[in-house]
Amino acid sequence: MIAICEFTFTACLCVLGWGAKLRHVTLLNDLVCTEMKVLQQNDELMTAEGILLEHLPKSFQVYGHLYAYNRNKQSTIQVVVDTWPDFKVIICRPDPRQEFGFTPEMTMYCKESKDGHALKEILMKDSLFNWSSNINGGCDISHTSILQEVSLNREVNYRSLALTRLLHLPNRSHLVKPAIDSGLESRISSLELCHAHLVNQTWKFGGTQQGYNYIAFLISNFPTYCITDNEGQPISWLLVYEYLALGVLYTMPKHRKRGFAKALIQTMAQRLFDQDYPVFCYIEEDNMASYKLFKSLGFIEEPSYRELWFEFNF
Known part of the structure; x- marks a missing residue:
């Protein structure tokens, strides 16, 4: 369920082993515990939309999810942040309270490139996803190494599907x-x-x-x-x-x-x-x-x- 036209799948399979175990220990030692928050109140979701508006066009994908959600469009997502209200990372994950006849996409956005550590931390939380299920989504290409590291530490396979350009009409x-x-x-x-x-x-x-x-x-x-x-x-x-x-x-x-x-x-x-x-x-x-x-x-x-x-x- 990706973007606009004709994507080419490029497999990037990760090999697991003793290296993954060592990286798991290293990653866990790097992480600082914080509690992620699920945004459920209308005022929280509108506030998050307003913050993402200031980060357009790079925040378009997560912004679009919130924009539609806040205008009562049918939604498959639940919005999660690393902290509130001054979040660094915001993720739209498949809503675990609903069942769908398809795999909803996960999208995420970091407000600053330096916030990769916060993204890595929230992706390592057991409560973020059902990690035994298929997960697909989109994010800034700069987070590729984080996705690869998380896949190794969680011992789930990972592949990149496509690399896309972002185009928009400002008005x-x-x-x-x-x-x-x-x-x-x-x-x-x-x-x-x-x-x-x-x-x-x-x-x-x-x-x-x-x-x-x-x-x-x-x-x-x-x-x-x-x-x-x-x-x-x-x-x-x-x-x-x-x-x-x-x-x-x-x-x-x-x-x-x-x-x-x-x-x-x-x-x-x-x-x-x-x-x-x-x-x-x-x-x-x-x-x-x-x-x-x-x-x-x-x-x-x-x-x-x-x-x-x-x-x-x-």
């Missing part, structure tokens, strides 16, 4: 608006739940029951747009992830190079701006076609940031 004035002819505009509509199977079958991470359940969750709870053919069947579509990034952009091969993707991105961006939502996306680093597409529409890249998508217990 409506940045959006380039290509002309959309009236015939095409009349064919733009929202996806229906009955389209979840089609989207799942064409999605790189789909084709499974979990994939179908996730796509159905997004269609049921977040904005979507599609362009239909003469029979009313979707031939191009765009969804929004739970953390509000644009994603699952796809056009059927025989209908490509007709400006459908541009029309959908423009229409979705305008809708999100109308609702005061942020507009951003993650694009795999070597996916130049998508990168050029979003740049042509006015999206700005955050050049100093790369989002790492990773997985434990795969």
